[in-house]
Amino acid sequence: MRVGLGRRSTLRINRAVLIALAAITLAGCASGRALQEGRLAERQRDYDRAVVLYRRAVQERPNDRSAQLALERAMLRAAQQHYAAGRALARQSRWEEALAEYQIAYELNPTMGDIERELAETREAVRTRLESRGDGETELEALIERTRHTGPPGLELPNGGPMPDEVVFREASARTVFSAIGQFAGVTIVFDPQFVDEPVTADLRGVTFTAAIETIANSTRNFFQVTAPGTVTIVPDTPAKRREYQQEVVRTFYLSNADVNETIDLLRLVLDVRRIAPVTATNAVSVMDTPERLEAAARLVQAIDKARAEVVIEVQLLEVDRQTIRDYGLEFAAQGADAALAADAEGFGLTVDDISRLSGSDLFVSNPMSLLVNMLADDSNTRILANPSLRTSDGLAAEAHFGERVPVPVSTFVPIAAGGVAQQPITSFNYENIGVNIEILPRIHHNDEVSLELVVEISNISGTGFGDLPQFGSREITTTLRLRDGETNILAGLIRDDERETLDGIPGLSRVPVLGRLFGRTRTESQETDIILTLRPHIIRVLDLDEQDVLPFRVSSGGAAAVVGSSLPLPGRLDPQPRDPVERLGGPPPVIQEPVTPPDPPVNR
Helix, strand or coil, rough: HHHHHHHHHHHHHHHHHHHHHHHHHHHHHHHHHCCCCHHHHCCCCHHHHHHHHHHHHHCCCCCCCCHHHHHHHHHHHHHHHHHHHHHHHHHHHHHHHHHHHHHHHHCCCCCCHHHHHHHHHHHHHHHHHHCCCCCCCCCHHHHHHHHHHHHCCCCCCCCCCCCCCCEEEEEHHHHHHHHHHHHHHCCCECCCCCCCCEEEEEEEEECHHHEEEEHHHHHHCCEEEEEEECEEEEECHHHHHHHHHCCCCEEEEEEECHHHHHHHHHHHHHHHHHCCCEECCCCCCEEEEEEHCCCCCCCCCCCCCCCEEEEEEEEHHHEHHEEEHHHHHHHHHCCCCCEEECCCCCCCCCCCHHHCCCCCCHHEEHHHHHHHHHHHCCCCCCCEEECEEEECCCCCEEEEEEEEEEEEEEEEEECCCCCCEEEEEEEEEEEEEEEEEEEEEEEEEECEEEEEEEEEEEEEEEEEHHHCCEEEEEEEEEEHHHHHHCCCEEEEEEEEEEEEEEEEEEECCHCCCHHHHHHHHEEEEEEEEEEECCCEEEEECCCCCCCHHCCCECCCCCCCCCCCCCCCCCCCCCCCCCCCCCCCCCCCCCCCCCCCCCCCCCCCC
16 A cells, blocks of 8 residues: 555656656747747848847847847847838938837947937937928917917007108207108107197108107107007106006917916016906916007017927836946946947948958947946846836926835724723724836926936835834935936946845745755845936927017016017017117208108208
């Protein structure tokens, strides 16, 4: 009976050994199958599929040198294939598609300088195209832009041409000068009963009607008011007359990007606008004020109602063995820099004669930080904790959380009855976030640089404490960086020591109680790891400003806020040369003296 039991035990052990050997054989076959399929895809020039298959083979057999070499070869050829496709698309001005091809090529082979250069040029071409494209404007945007600087109907000044070259006044009556200007512009001039006439000397050659009437009114201590369509009244500039002739209109500004409350505060502080109210349902602001002050408000709203700049931040969080970092550090220190060979479009091989003819001009340094990060990421001892691409706007935080919430029991004591001793325990649970938490606040500068306020927290369960309650370990980075567009930054130094127990032996048998010690062993390893964080910002939208947004405009003091729009330069003229019609009296110009009967031609004396 005992002999039969012994035979059955022996048969069970032999069967378990055979199953374990079969599992190992099948695993090797699966790895070899991925390698064979990768070679087949490479022969068919399907390099993207070859990269996927070779990468699977390397993951299954990290120490297989042939699989690693095949993966590197396929990545180089796939990068060259995508690079050629990107150049073909760029020649057809299909910039968005070319950008996608160049990005794939750069991820596959970041050491090739041509790819990096073409990628930067294509990004700039896409940005320029987006900035100059106008076919995406909606009807509502066109309506708002068309009516932004339009005043109340019938109360606008004429936009006639310049005054004739003969319009020069010397010691002429102010009433006559105003009337002559109105006749030349086809506008009726009316005078307030308290208007005081006085002599005026002015050279108005070539100036517009608005500039001419403004100049004469300021020099004679008067102001003008459009009181009816085609009618301008000249009034003495006193506070009482300002209040008497002050006209008010209502206008609603529809905002697309600006905040309603910030816009209200800006108009109140800068232009002293008092009667203003928000319309939150349509993100608008309604204002009641003088036409001149509303024109100034329109200029301010146009300057601030802009879409925020946007940036995409490529984040990669790696957990790397400290020994691997030391190995790469020694290797780079020995070589001095990251070096790459320029390969042609057809092949990647080098003969002995080619090597003998290499010189310093055949080697170049290209983005050593990206090369180091890719080498560390491809290492079999490196674990990628997170690899997100965060898109956010200027001044708005982007957050990413990877992990889980772990319940932690918390006991409190409460009295059984009111007024009694707190002796009844009540257990509740607090949930702790375990994993990787990333928070980035970008600030995009006008010189294509990005400031990043960064907070990274990495937490885990480090063990168990009293009462089998979990103990938490945490590593945190808080810093501020300033990077160029496309520049890679590496943060490291969050070192952690772990002791890990590894069970080695025959699968299945090594876990059998008591007998498992005969077929396996437990090995305790001490591992020192470091957390490496890489950041690479890409600016995808810039602040849309034009010359009218950055040029100053003048708001007159006193009761009215008259915007001098005629003195603003046309687009492209950043250095205007305004004429002063009062002070220009040089030379022997034709002079008009009283009496003058406009619109007859001026008479030379």
